[in-house]
Amino acid sequence: MFSQGDSTSDLPQPVQSRARRASPLPPPRPSLLNSSRNENEQQYNNNSTTIPITYSTDFIWTMENGGLRKRPVPTQDAPDYTQQAQNIYSGDKFDKAELQSSRRGSHLGRLDLTDIVLLGLLTAASLFTRLYKISWAKYVGKANSDEAHFGKFASHYLKREFYFDVHPPLGKMLLGLAGYLAGYDGTFDFESGKVYPDDLNYTGMRVFCAICGATIVPLAFLTALELKMSKQASFLLGVFVLVECSFATISRFILLDSLLLMLTATSVYCLVRFRNEQAARPFSRTWWGWLLLLGINIGAVLSVKWVGLFAIALVGLHTIEDLWEMLGDLKMPWRTYLKHWIARILCLIMIPVAVYMTCFLLHFAILTRSGPGDAQMSSLFQAGLIGNDFDENPLEIAFGSRISLKNNGHGGGLLHSHVQRYPTGSEQQQVTCYHHKDANNEWYVTKPWGVEIPGEKYDGEPEFLEDGAIIRLVHAQTTRNLHSHSAHKAPVTTSEYEVSCYGNSTLGDKNDHWKVEIVTDVLVPETKRVRSLTTQMRFRHVMTGCLLRSHNVILPQWGFKQAEVLCQKEGEDLSPFNIWNVEKHINSRLPQPRAGTPRPRSYFLHDFVHLNVAMWTSNNALVPDPDKEKDILTSTPREWPLMLNGLRMVGWADDAIKYYLVGNPTTWLGSTFGLVALVGLILTYIIRWRRQIRDFLPEEYKDFAFAVHTGLLGWFLHYMPFWIMGRVTYLHHYFPALYFALISFAFVIDHISIRLVPNWWSRTIIMSAIGALAIANFVYFAPLSFGFNVPAADMKGREWISAWNLLEP
Incomplete structure (x- = not known):
């Protein structure tokens, strides 16, 4: 097929492989996907000597030999693919210059005038669609209260009050910064449905989020260029992201989603840029720069929402494959290979961890005042x-003291009880751990049954609580005794004993008795007396020997999603979940600490781990109530790919300004079709490759595989985990996955059109028609994104699916 005079100077030379060698393959069969390629090869073969050839494919997907890649070693008779490429892409059917350009590293340094003009148009249009009428709704989102939610967090940063949330702090710190730059002082309470006061520049805060949301449009265009898509397809992807109604709507409110989308898009762009630099100039300054930026971006996206873990997984899988391929290159010295490992450990592990931890360091440094989230922390x-009230705590605990007990486990709460009873077991009063401060967290320290001193009524000299003392803990609000027994199992952890509240001030038994065991004291390690805040102690049940324990297991709805408390039979003496300290201490007969008494401090690493565990525990408690009907605001992953549900962003009164979160049918449903088509395309190529039909040149295949990995794998990683999550889900949880689906959609259109529609103008017309349809749909659904103040019934024509609940009151 190839003459001996063919040149190979334009393509990389074959490399030796550490992988298993394979016998030469017979001559490839002609491709049926490209008639022009068949004609050119046939004409060339008539005038050439046909010789056997072998392949040097790096990423061929095959299930042969247990799924292992087969990487044949090139022989000295390897063909010259350059001349073949010239034959395949000759004539006016393909843009030869564009093909050659696509093989040279990154595209950004080579943006021509057309690229710059298209980039400018997309950026301007993106800003317009995100900023148009952004201040029209002058009230906080009512039905979907997330704007109230995150607006309050911004206020806490400006007032420097500590709060708690299930998301990492970076996005909310940026919202607080936006409020500061807009002149907001943090005094507005952001109640759902409340009108913004005239002196609050809420528009400035929304503009910040809108600009973040607008950046994903030019980033999509640049990413497509770096994925070696044609200019038409790159511009089409930018149009898809531009006119996706859900992206335009979600960017108009004070929310984290626009920040999450922006950082997801920047992470993908940095990944693609780094991959191109890796192929062209490894260890160059630009190579290091994009690797470092990639690490910073994946650390930042994780610091906005934990959904960023999926972006980290995408980068991690690409990195593993990259290092695996390098392992098979015998020409690469081991020292160079080790440098690649070190570079990736530094930039893709250590840098993201540093970014994530730095966000929490800033979080703690800013929030220095007592606030509503105090109880979540140690x-x-x-x-x-x-501003906390711990200075009022008497230093040492005595019988008759009224105390609250804090569990020392990471994410631990306060020992709590309430009048509700267990539905099973003893059916006595529930005991839980609770992360909010109220009177149900308070207990009296009293003497055991049979001792004359009645605890709180004792008015003689204080008798201090010491190591080894036998006590009862009496719930202050219900006067019931903290109780355990071997007859009943804990409600969730059934291998342990139940803990309940039982009896009253005159009724009880020895199962109410607990032995105090001091573990240590932060300030006075050898103390024999229990001190508030600093003494760490265990409570051992006298009758059974089990230890009072709380852990991060959440009770069902009947337990109000609070943490389970149990008595551990074979107690782990030093487990932090079995250790408690006195947090609040009230006793009017004891003196308050003297001024200047040393106040203990916690360490950053302890606080960092404690807060993250508390976030994880609270996030796991956000599960739907099986006893209630499905909320119209929630949706399930099953509904997302086909856009079977929408979301009301505000109140739905006829005269209210209303926003409805729903996708553009062309782009949303088209992206789902694109994913299915891409899977079909992959299967087709695998079958054809197994039949020894060559459809790609080696470098061309690498670009194809990387683009497929980026779009399809990115969608999979950002979508499929929600199927196994127990928490409540909403439509906006699909948005990062939708971004990857749109990349796949544009790539499929580009890939198929190049092979089936050789003429450049014909392809341009086809892509223009698809883009025009997407724009027309956006214009039609624009009132739902930009807001409408007419009765929802006037939008009846836009409710294409009854489940969208656009018309229901």
Whole structure:
């Protein structure tokens, strides 16, 4: 097929492989997907000597030999693919210059005038669609209260009050910064449905989110260029992201989603840029720069929402494959290979971890005042906050003291009880751990049954609580005794004993008795007396020997999603979940600490781990109630790919300004079709490759495989985990996956059109028609994104699916 005079100077030379060698393949059969390629090859073969050839494919997907890649070693008779490429892409059917350009590293340094004009048009249009009428709704989102939710967090940063949320702090710190730059002082309470006061520049805060949301449009265009898509397809992808109604709507409110989308898009772009630099100039300055930016971006996207873990997984899988391919290159010295490992460990592991931890360091440094989230943190952390009431705690605990007990486990709460009873077991009063401060967290320290001193009524000299003392803990609000027994199992962890509240001030038994065992004291390690805040102790049940324990297991709805408390039979003496300290201490007969008494402090690493565990525990508690009907605001992953549900962003009164979160049918449903088509395309190529039909040149295949990995794998990683999550899900959880689906959609259109429609103008007309349809749909659904103040019934024609609940009151 190839003459001996063919040149190979334009393509990389074959490399030796550490992988298993394979015998030469017979001559490839002609491709049926490209008639022009068949004609050119046939004409060339008539005038050439046909010789056997072998392949040097790096990423061929095959299930042969147990799924292992087969990487044949090139022989000395390997063909010259350059001349073949010239034959295949000759004539006016393909843009030869564009093909050659696509093989040279990154595209950004080679943006021509057309690219710059298209980029400018997309950026301007993106800003318009995100900013148009952005201040029209002058009230906080009512039905979907997330704007109230995150607006309050911004206020806490400006007032420097500590709060708690299930998401990492970076996005909310940026919202607080936006409020500061807009002149907001943090005093507005952001109640759902409340009208913004005239002196609050809410528009400035929304503009910040809108600009973040607008950046994904030019980023999509640049990413497509770096994925070696044609200019038409790159511009089409930019149009898809531009006119996706859900992206335009979600960017108009004070939310984290626009920040999440922006950082997801920048992470993908940095990944693609780095891959191109890796292929062209490894260890160059630009190579290091894009690798470093990639690490910073994946650390930042994780610091906005934990959904960023899926972006990290995408980068991690690409990195593993990249290092695996390098392992098979015998020409690469081991020292160079080790440098690649070190570079990736530094930039893709250590840098993201540093970014994530730095966000929490700033979070703690800013929020120095006591606030509504104090109870989620350890007692020592709270002691370091300005404005707490711990200075009023008497130093040492005595019988008759009224106390609250904090569990020392990461994410631990306060020992709590309430009048509700267990539905099973003893059916006595529930005991839980709770992360909010109220009177149901308070207990009296009293003497055991049979002792004359009645605890709180004792008015003689204080008798201090010491190591080894036998006590009862009496719930202050219900006067019931903290109780355990071997006859009943814990409600969730059935291998352990139940803990309940039982009896009253005159009724009880020895199962109400607990032995105090001091573990240590932060300030006075050898103390024999229990001190508030600093003494860490266990409570051992006298009758059974089990230890009072709480852990991060959440009770069902009947337990109000609070943490389970149990008595561990074979107690782990030093487990932090079995250790408690006194947090609040009230006893009027004891003196308050002297001024200047040392106040203990917690350490950053302890606070960092504690807060993340608390976030994880609270996030796992966000599960739907099986006893309630499905909320019209929630949706399931099953509904997302086909856009079977929408979301009301505000109240739905006839005269209210209303926003409805729904996708553009062309782009949303088209992206789902694109994913299915891409899977079909992959299967087709695998079958054809197994039949020894060559459809790609080696470098061309690498570009194809990388683009497929980026779009399809990115969608899979950002979508499929929600199927196994127990938490409540909403439509906006699909948005990062939708971004990858749109990349796949544009890539499929580009790939198929190049092979089936050789003429450049014909392809341009086809892509223009698809883009025009997407724009027409956006214009039609624009009132749902930009807002409408007419009765929802006037939008009846836009409710294409009854489940969208656009018309229901």
